[in-house]
Amino acid sequence: MDVYEEAVGYLKSQRVPVQTETEVMEEDVFQEEAESCLLSPLHSESIDFPDTPKFSSPEEMLERRLVVLKRILESEEVYLRELEALLMPMKALRASAGTSQPVLSSQQVQTVFYQVPEIRDMHQSFFSSLKDRLSAHCHIKPGPGEDGQMSYTGFELVVGDVFLKMVNHLGLYGGFIGNYEEAVEVVRKCTQSNPCFRTLAQSMMSNxxxxxxxxxxxxxxxxxxxxxxxxxxxxxxLDLLKTTPETHQDYALLQEALRLSHSFLSGVNESSQSKRGVMLSHSVRRKLMRDGFVVDASEGERHMRHLFLYTDLLLCTRFKLATKGKQDQYRFCWYLPLAGLKLRWIADQQHSPDAQLRLHTIRTKMHLLRQQLLQHAQGSKGMTLASRTRKKLEQLELMLLTHSPVYTLELHSPSCKSHTLLFSSLHELEDWREAIHKLTIDNIETVPPDLLTLTNACVKLRMTQQPRLHSTNEVEDELSLCGTLSVAVHSACGLQQPASVYVCVEVDGYDFYDKQTKTHSSVHSFNPLWDQELAFQVDAAQELRLLCVSQSDEYNDAVLGKTCVKLDSKTLKKRWRRQTLNLGQVEVTISLKFSPHPLEPPSASPPLSPVFCVPIEVIAQQEGVLVPHVVRCCVEEVERRGLAEVGIYRISGASNDISTLKAAFNSDLREAVTKLRRAEVNVASGVLKLYFRELPEPLIPTDMFQSLTRSLEIQDVDSRMVSMLSLLQSCPAPNRNTFLYLLHHLQRVSQKQDTNKMTLTNLATIFGPSLLRPPVAGLEYNGSSMDISLELVLQVQVVFNYLQCNNLPEAQTSLPHDTDSEDETTHM
Incomplete structure (x- = not known):
């Protein structure tokens, strides 16, 4: 058998798969790091970590100490697996060294694996000892009614001697470090000259x-x-010592271990005479792909950070402005390799009431400063005041950028390290997610970076110099918008499969007002339909961003496409202009209009526009539709899930659930539709019935009651229907179209009467009293007083006759938004 095959066979016997080929990245490193990214001296203080946290009590410090120890244990376990992966082929390579076709010679095997087994054994002993100590002091004590809870006494947990023993064996690393360059050289030469070894060297695996x-x-x-x-x-x-009280038995031991560790690294640095470049893999170097400012959320706090995306890792830094005469610099925060990195973004996060109040206060101050800035005179004194005001405005905008983001991007690495980034813009989050995801596809871990060199290089490499602050603009663009921008989102097409979809709309400009909102989610469909108007108060807006998002029941939203639209005050008018936008795999049709006007100061919360118990013409005007969204959404949900439900409109849903949905529709349409999608289908039908029942005026105006009852006396069916349809045409547009929309829906329900037991008679009986009422109770009919039973019969008969009509006019659900005859639909 070929010697290399024997080595591969050994690896496979150890359940370590070996692939035949490995793709390598083609990007070159930026020029400066290609020449100078060296294996730097092993400084222990070369990385600037966040400040030491302050603890309110010894108990809190000891609790934090336990967390640090657990993280150290987890890190040791990962490191041991990596050492095992490195040592796995050693036995097979040694066995092949004495054959006629060796993969490596005996000397080369000795060079490559020099001191690695000893280092592995030392860390295995350290890991076992530390794990035993933690297990002894962190035990599970079941409590009544509980699975168990962690219990420990912090001062009794002693681990300093374990760390001191490990540090006393750091000398093993001295031999490894002195041999490292030669070992790497052997690996590189054999990789280039021996195809068998190249396959092995580029495809090593570890759990x-x-x-x-x-x-x-x-x-x-x-x-x-x-x-x-x-x-x-x-x-x-250092981290462990920071969380260990000075009165703890471990404190002196850890201080001594720290001194020995620092002394060892200093000795290595003094003896190191040469440095060499560290490459990611054969012929591959590190390259900066993207950078920008994000909010890093850790342990409940938010910080503005500068994030750098390289071909193989994410580097998070904080910018430190240099004092006079010195150079600006970046301080290291954390980094994550891209190999195996998993991404998850979360939408619809809400601020707490306290956070909302804080944001409103910041926005109000910003608005006042902005007004003062516009009023400052052009003289020298005015320029001085303007400079001070602008500085305050910049500081407030930075605070707002730090505390306002609600979109979360979670980063989870295979080594159990996780970080959370926050964005105020879904469009920006998706840009970052796409860029990171493209680089994580090839799951190869490369050489870890020299963090000191890499972080120091950020000053020269950065493409984004500072956060994008609108307050830094000296002169506003005359084409930017100030006033009310209205966006009507109509429909989408081009979906590859049915989906529940919503559209997210964002604008730029000052952050005095909400700059982002969403439509409600559509029903599962190939062609989502919304016809929903969204309005923004904008100041200095120049760009509109749209994202089409698919929403699953598990909250795993996926962006289907996104686009940007330039806002030009010269082309936008007070009348609607219809456009079809290409967002990648989908097209979304919208209409835009703009009304310029001075803006009022920001309000603490948007005024509520209740839906229930409000005249239908008022709701239609508020929503810019002919059929209210509450009616359309309930009908869509019943048709999606309830057509086969027995007694769908006869059996009511839980009253508490109906009341909850009513309150949601009165406050937030998007939230209401989300709850509606998850509610029992009988709750959706109950909300629809409640809406019509609570209208201040019935859907069919009361002044039509007598005319409709007279039409019922017409014996000829066709003549009677013509009369009733003619009367219907005289209704106000919202009433007429909503009534027609409901009638078509009820006809579709009755088509399934064999299953749902809802005949036209049953449906007319249920809806008749809600849709039609006489103007005065006991109104005379044919010269006699009308009792309640006769009134009910007439209400049911009117609705029943309409339901029997086979040629009902189609309902218009929304007002036409392309009303400007000079404008034509445009595709962008």
């Missing part, structure tokens, strides 16, 4: 993380792991 995710490494990446680990030893001890 990493709690979910045992299989991560692929290059040989060079695994060889770098011990170097990366030893440089972090001092930092780990």
């Amino acid at each position: 990493i993380g709690s979910d045992k995710t299989r991560t692929k490494y290059t040989f060079e990446a695994l060889l770098y792991k011990p170097l990366d680990r030893v440089t972090k030893t001092t930092l780990v001890l």
Whole structure:
């Protein structure tokens, strides 16, 4: 058997799969790092970590100490798996060294794996000892009615001697570090000259993380792991010492371990005479792909950070403005390799009432400063005041950018490290998600970076110099908008499969007002329909962004497409202009109009526009429709899930659920529709009946009652229907179209009467009293007083006759938005 095949067979016997080929990245590193990204001296203090947290009590400090120890244990477990992955082929390579076709010679095997088994054994002993200590002091005590709870006594947990023992064996790393460059050189030469070894060296696997995710490494990446680990030893001890009270038994032991660790790294640095470039893999170097400012949320706090996306990692930094005469610099916060990185974004996060009040206060102050800025004179004194005002405005806008984001992008690495980024714009979040996702497809872990060199290079490499602040604009663009921008979202087409979809609309400009809103989610369909108007108060707006998002029942939203539209005050008018926008795989049809006017100060909360118990013509005007959204959404939900439901309009849903949905429709249409999608279908039918029952005036105006009852006396069916349809045409447009929309729906329900038992008679009996009422109780009929029973019969007969009509006119659900005869529909 071929020697290489024997080596591969050994690896497979150890359940370590070996792939035949590995794609390599083609990007080149930026020029400066290509020449100078060196294996820097092993400084323990070269990384600027966040400030030490302040603890309110020793108990809180000890609790935090336990968290730190658990993280150290998890990190050790990952490191041991990486060392095992590195050592896995050693036995097979040694066996092949004595054959006629060796993959590596005995000397080369000795060079490549020098001191690695000893380092593995040392860390295995450290890991086992630390795990035993933690297990002894963190035990499960079942409580009544509980599965169990963590119990420990912080001062009794002693681990300092374990760390001190490990640090006393750091000398093992000295030999590894001195041999490292030669080992890497052997790997590179053999990779280039031996195809068999190249396949092995570029496809080594390890189980990493709690979910045992299989991560692929290059040989060079695994060889770098011990170097990366030893440089972090001092930092780990510093973190542990920060959470250990001075009165604790471990404090002196950890101080001594820290001193020894620092002394070891200093000695290595003094003896290091040469540096060499660290490549990601064969012929691959690191390249900056994107950077920008984001909000980093950790442990309940938010911080504005500068994020750098490279070909193989994400680097999070904080910018430190230099004092006079010195250079600006970046401080390291954290980094995540892209190999195996999982992304998850979350929408519809809500601010707490306190946060909303804080944001409103900031916005109000910003608005006042903006007004003062516009009023300052052009003289020298005015310019000085303007400069001060602009500075305050910038500070407030930075605060707003930090505390207003609600979109969450979660980053989860196979090594169990996670970070959360926050965005105020879904469009920006999706840009970052797409860019990161493209680079995570090839699951190969590369050589970890020299963080000091990489972070120092950020000043020269950055493409985004500072957060985008509108307050820094010296002169407003004359084409920017100030007033009310209305966006009517009509429909979408081009979906590859039926989906529940919503459209997110965002505008730019000052943050005095809400700059983003969404339509409600459509029913499952190939062609979503909304006909929903959204309005923005805009100041200095120049761009409109749209995103079409598919919403699943599990909240795993997916962006189907996005686009940007330039807003030009010269082309936007007070009349609607219809446009069809291409968002990638889907097209969305919208209409725009703009009304310029001075803006009022921002309000603490948008005024509520209740839907129930309000005349239908008022609702239609507020929503810019002919059929209210509450009617359309309930009808869509019944037709989606309830046509086969027995007694769909006869059996009512839970009254509490109906009341909850009523309150939701009165406050937030989007939230109401989301709840409607999850409610029992009988609750949806109950909300629809309640809406018509609570109208101040019935859907069919009361002054038509006598005319309709007289039409019932016409014996000829066709003549009677012509008379009733003629009367219907005299109704106000919202009443007429809503009534027709409901009639068509009830006819579709009755078509399933064999299943749902809802005949036209049953439906007329249920809806008749809600849709039609006499103007005065006991109104005379044919010269005699009308009792309640006769009134009910007439209400049912009117609705029944309409339901029997086979040629009912179609209902218009919304007003035409392309009313400007000079404008034509445009495709963008």
